[in-house]
Amino acid sequence: MVRTGKGNGGGAGGCGPGIVVGLNAVIIAVTDEEPRVLTVSVPGDTPMEGGAPAAVGEGAETQEALPTGPLDPKGDRTLELALRRWVRAQTGLELGYVEQLYTFGDRFRDPRERRGGPRVLSVAYLALVREGRVAGESPSRWRGVYRFFPWEDWRGGPPSIVERRLLPAVEAWVREAPGRAARELRRERAAVAFGRGRDRWDGERVLDRYELLYEMGLLPETIRDARAAGEKPPEAVARPLPGSSLAFDHRRILATALGRIRGKIRYRPVVFELVPEEFTLLRLQRTVEALSGIRLHKQNFRRLVDSGGLVEGTGRLEQGSRGRPAELFRFRREVILERPAPGVGLPARSR
Amino acid sequence: MVRTGKGNGGGAGGCGPGIVVGLNAVIIAVTDEEPRVLTVSVPGDTPMEGGAPAAVGEGAETQEALPTGPLDPKGDRTLELALRRWVRAQTGLELGYVEQLYTFGDRFRDPRERRGGPRVLSVAYLALVREGRVAGESPSRWRGVYRFFPWEDWRGGPPSIVERRLLPAVEAWVREAPGRAARELRRERAAVAFGRGRDRWDGERVLDRYELLYEMGLLPETIRDARAAGEKPPEAVARPLPGSSLAFDHRRILATALGRIRGKIRYRPVVFELVPEEFTLLRLQRTVEALSGIRLHKQNFRRLVDSGGLVEGTGRLEQGSRGRPAELFRFRREVILERPAPGVGLPARSR
DNA sequence: CTCCTTATGCTCGTTATGAGTATAAATATC
DNA sequence: GATATTTATACTCATAACGAGCATAAGGAG
Numbered sequence: 157m158v159r160t161g162k163g164n165g166g167g168a169g170g171c172g173p174g175i176v177v178g179l180n181a182v183i184i185a186v187t188d189e190e191p192r193v194l195t196v197s198v199p200g201d202t203p204m205e206g207g208a209p210a211a212v213g214e215g216a217e218t219q220e221a222l223p224t225g226p227l228d229p230k231g232d233r234t235l236e237l238a239l240r241r242w243v244r245a246q247t248g249l250e251l252g253y254v255e256q257l258y259t260f261g262d263r264f265r266d267p268r269e270r271r272g273g274p275r276v277l278s279v280a281y282l283a284l285v286r287e288g289r290v291a292g293e294s295p296s297r298w299r300g301v302y303r304f305f306p307w308e309d310w311r312g313g314p315p316s317i318v319e320r321r322l323l324p325a326v327e328a329w330v331r332e333a334p335g336r337a338a339r340e341l342r343r344e345r346a347a348v349a350f351g352r353g354r355d356r357w358d359g360e361r362v363l364d365r366y367e368l369l370y371e372m373g374l375l376p377e378t379i380r381d382a383r384a385a386g387e388k389p390p391e392a393v394a395r396p397l398p399g400s401s402l403a404f405d406h407r408r409i410l411a412t413a414l415g416r417i418r419g420k421i422r423y424r425p426v427v428f429e430l431v432p433e434e435f436t437l438l439r440l441q442r443t444v445e446a447l448s449g450i451r452l453h454k455q456n457f458r459r460l461v462d463s464g465g466l467v468e469g470t471g472r473l474e475q476g477s478r479g480r481p482a483e484l485f486r487f488r489r490e491v492i493l494e495r496p497a498p499g500v501g502l503p504a505r506s507r
Numbered sequence: 508m509v510r511t512g513k514g515n516g517g518g519a520g521g522c523g524p525g526i527v528v529g530l531n532a533v534i535i536a537v538t539d540e541e542p543r544v545l546t547v548s549v550p551g552d553t554p555m556e557g558g559a560p561a562a563v564g565e566g567a568e569t570q571e572a573l574p575t576g577p578l579d580p581k582g583d584r585t586l587e588l589a590l591r592r593w594v595r596a597q598t599g600l601e602l603g604y605v606e607q608l609y610t611f612g613d614r615f616r617d618p619r620e621r622r623g624g625p626r627v628l629s630v631a632y633l634a635l636v637r638e639g640r641v642a643g644e645s646p647s648r649w650r651g652v653y654r655f656f657p658w659e660d661w662r663g664g665p666p667s668i669v670e671r672r673l674l675p676a677v678e679a680w681v682r683e684a685p686g687r688a689a690r691e692l693r694r695e696r697a698a699v700a701f702g703r704g705r706d707r708w709d710g711e712r713v714l715d716r717y718e719l720l721y722e723m724g725l726l727p728e729t730i731r732d733a734r735a736a737g738e739k740p741p742e743a744v745a746r747p748l749p750g751s752s753l754a755f756d757h758r759r760i761l762a763t764a765l766g767r768i769r770g771k772i773r774y775r776p777v778v779f780e781l782v783p784e785e786f787t788l789l790r791l792q793r794t795v796e797a798l799s800g801i802r803l804h805k806q807n808f809r810r811l812v813d814s815g816g817l818v819e820g821t822g823r824l825e826q827g828s829r830g831r832p833a834e835l836f837r838f839r840r841e842v843i844l845e846r847p848a849p850g851v852g853l854p855a856r857s858r
Numbered sequence: 859c860t861c862c863t864t865a866t867g868c869t870c871g872t873t874a875t876g877a878g879t880a881t882a883a884a885t886a887t888c
Numbered sequence: 889g890a891t892a893t894t895t896a897t898a899c900t901c902a903t904a905a906c907g908a909g910c911a912t913a914a915g916g917a918g
Contacts, residue, residue, distance in 0.1 A: 174580040175528050177628060227612065229525040229626030235612040259610040259630050261578065261586040275580035277528060279610050279628075347844045358847040438864080456907065458866070479864025480914040493698045496709040789895080807876065809897075830895025831883040 179239045180280040180406075181223045182257065182413035183249065185287060185298065186430045189442045192298040193410060194247065195220045198403060221403040222410065223247065223296065224278070239281050247296050253284040253429040258412050265405045267384045282413045284429040299400075301414060302449075304407055306399045308362055308414065310449050317398060322369075325397075326350055329372045359448055362415035366408060369397065376401045417447050423497035425466060428487040436474050436482035437461065444500050457500070465491045466498055530590045531631040531757075532574045533608065533764035534600065536638060536649065537781045540793045543649040544761060545598065546571045549754060572754040573761065574598065574647065575629070590632050598647050604635040604780040609763050616756045618735045633764045635780040650751075652765060653800075655758055657750045659713060659765065661800050668749060673720075676748075677701055680723045710799055713766035717759060720748065727752050769799050774848035776817060779838040787825050787833035788812065795851050808851070816842045817849055 183194040197218040225242030232238035240251050257280040263269065266276040302309040307318050326346045333339035349364040351357045369375050374397045382388060401407055420426050421444060431443050441457045461467050467485040474482050491498045534545040548569040576593030583589035591602050608631040614620065617627040653660040658669050677697045684690035700715040702708045720726050725748045733739060752758055771777050772795060781794050792808045812818050818836040825833045842849045 175526075175578065177526050177528065227526065227626070229614075233614050235610070235628075256609060258607060259586070261630070263580075263584045275578070277586075277628075277630075279612070344844065351847075356845075356847070360847075436865090453907070453909090454864095455866080455868090455909085460906090477864080478916070479862080480866085480916095482865055493695065494707075496702075496707070496711075787896090804876065804878095805895095806878085806897080806899090811875090828895080829885060830893080831885090831897085833896055 175275045175277060177227055177277045177279065179225050179227055179235060179242070180260075180278045180409060181225070181239055181243055181251075181283055182280060182410055183223065183243070183247075183251070183283045183285060184301070184413065184417065184430070185285050186443045186446050187287070187298070189446050191301040191414075191446045193301050193304075193413075194223060194249075194296055195299050195402070196223050196246075197221075197295040219403040220299070220400070222280075222406045227279075235279055236281065239283075243283070249285060251283045251285060253426060255282050255416075256280075257282045257409070257416060260405060260409060262405070264381075264385065267404075270384065278409070280409045280412065282416055284417075284426060286430060286432065301410070303400050304402065304410055305362065305366070305414065307365070307397075308359075308449050310357065310359075311445055311451050314357075321397060322374075323350065325372060325374055326368075359450060360415050360418045362418065363408070363411045366411035370408075375399075375407075377405075377407065414447075418449070421447055421500055423499035425487065425491065425498050427500065434470060434472075434484040434486050436477075437467070437485060438482060440467070440485070460500060461485075464498070465494060466500075526626045526628060528578055528628045528630065530576050530578055530586060530593070531611075531629045531760060532576070532590055532594055532602075532634055533631060533761055534574065534594070534598075534602070534634045534636060535652070535764065535768065535781070536636050537794045537797050538638065538649070540797050542652040542765075542797045544652050544655075544764075545574060545600075545647055546650050546753070547574050547597075548572075548646040570754040571650070571751070573631075573757045578630075586630055587632065590634075594634070600636060602634045602636060604777060606633050606767075607631075608633045608760070608767060611756060611760060613756070615732075615736065618755075621735065629760070631760045631763065633767055635768075635777060637781060637783065652761070654751050655753065655761055656713065656717070656765065658716070658748075659710075659800050661708065661710075662796055662802050665708075672748060673725075674701065676723060676725055677719075710801060711766050711769045713769065714759070714762045717762035721759075726750075726758075728756075728758065765798075772798055772851055774850040776838065776842065776849050778851065785821055785823075785835040785837050787828075788818070788836060789833060791818070791836070811851060812836075815849070816845060817851075 181194075185192050185194075198221045200217045200219055223243065223246060225239065225246065227235060227238045228241075232241065236254055236256070239254065243249055243251055259277060259279045261275070261277045263275065265278075266273060269275060307315055307322055309315060330339060330342045330346055333342045345368060349361055349368045366375075370378055373379070376396045379396070380401075402410065417426070427440060427444055427447070430447075431440055437458050438454075440461065441452055441454065444457075445452055462469075462485075465488055468488045470484045470486055472484045474484055532545075536543050536545075549572045551568045551570055574594065574597060576590065576597065578586060578589045583592065587605055587607070590605065594600055594602055610628060610630045612626070612628045614626065616629075617624060620626060658666055658673055660666060681690060681693045681697055684693045696719060700712055700719045717726075721729055724730070727747045730747070731752075753761065768777070778791060778795055778798070781798075782791055788809050789805075791812065792803055792805065795808075796803055813820075813836075816839055819839045821835045821837055823835045825835055
């Protein structure tokens, strides 16, 4: 009957558990039509689950990471409450919408594991907050999400990085597969992730794309991790793709989060967690566009949310904007009682 | 710093970690038009993450539970591989489709926690297998999923239990709320979970319903857990709802899994993991119906999967059935390259 | 007053969906 | 062997949902 970790005692330090658990928060806001994520600075050698705060900014090179905190096994009633607790303490943010994202537990995702450190599990959460008010004095800041995934922002048409670097690299990767069968496999994986070209790009497959790029050796993480393992990178690539990285596997976690949001937005009214109580329809649309990374047809968006019962007009108008003043709307909570899956129903493809 | 569990020492046995991690498998198959889940027998006092195998079947009353296994922090490269490993060892099953479901970590979900035991986290996985071949000699067996959720099977119309017990109880629960505000809150929660009546029942909200029923005190778990906590059940209910329970919070985990499958089936071609290589369209339809719990329109289902490009005919016919022989079809793998979200697109409501 | 900008209303063709009707090809029954 | 029964499969039809575009309204800037 399945004992955990065949002998809890076998792990690090003679008596340690061999496994430690941390909680991870992907906190998303949309400001200035840009989706943003809250990151913190950690010293270069910080263990993932925290550690002595090691005097941040004391000289050693710091990395950017997602906020991480502990579960107090004797105190926190649920994982989510634990997350809310330490996010409040760390950043001053009172989280609204929170959902569990995924639990990450690959071996060596914390490099210290190679030096006898414990296996580190992270239960990652996605949180949406309304504004960019970071109250904490902690070294946290809002970063544009597309800083980490430049290839995911199609609002201005196909990003040049996709055309110029990504697709050619993918094609080369498929071509250079060792053997016919491997080539077919790669072709299919590439087609699923990138939709065989600029057409058919599926906005939700953020994680598939990230993982493929990682595997192809196009990301700095690939080199970093291979070096840590004492191997040489899979296929030495001239230069990594543009786009910032994050410590540990946190860019992967962020990719998971972005994909989840893009999916969720279609069938649950989660956008409203990101806009003020009252908003113009354009603001709502821009928020959806920021997250989904594509442009939407204005009139149809209006029809969708208005006659779809997602919003109701307040009768009041927005002040101080260019052009004809827009009516302020608010979310119609009743819609969740009326329709099974009220979302904004993005088009399959952009444009 | 966040060491896990602020005071690793406080836990079980003086040196325990305070947190232990287990993996949980919800293994689903569909046989005889019935969705089934693999369960195992555990002695009444088994700790969730396993422990000394305590001689199964030695007299003490046994409970039914989901298969559970460990993560070997030094050996298993990923959580999913760990799961595949011990499922193979325990049951002989070679899992095909596997996806992570959710991580459960509420306090006291393992009752031994109250007696100083460690906090037990379970990372639950959903696995789909083609046939009901349980090779292992372990005390595992296939149970009909609706044995645990009789109110979720609407294939024969609204289940009598819904009409006769569930909805009346829900209405009473709303009515008896302490105060006006609480009543409104309950009304809304009930409406979301149960769709304000036999109409608008959303098949995917399995977990919402389970949790509401738990909270209402309509399940044996409510009483069990309250007793373990030394409290009295929230609102003493005459008799619990029909439907088998599972050990620990495993019925909740199963509810999560069923809801996930029902959602997934709509936009990913996962049904094909549950039928043989070649199948008739009726068989495919019955499998979808078994999972979604509703009946579908035969001709439209055919149109959906056939002209939708999900399947292709083999030209061969099924042998030995009543009526006109049906053509055998197979899954068209190419569809995942062609369409972004190929699923079977269930109707919002039944009938 | 005219142009520019944004908001909002409405139309139109296409596709998807829900519900049938009709016919075909087997086996079972008398 | 004719007929009923059962299941498969092909089509039709009305309606809803969707994608794209035209047209008009209501502000400010020049």
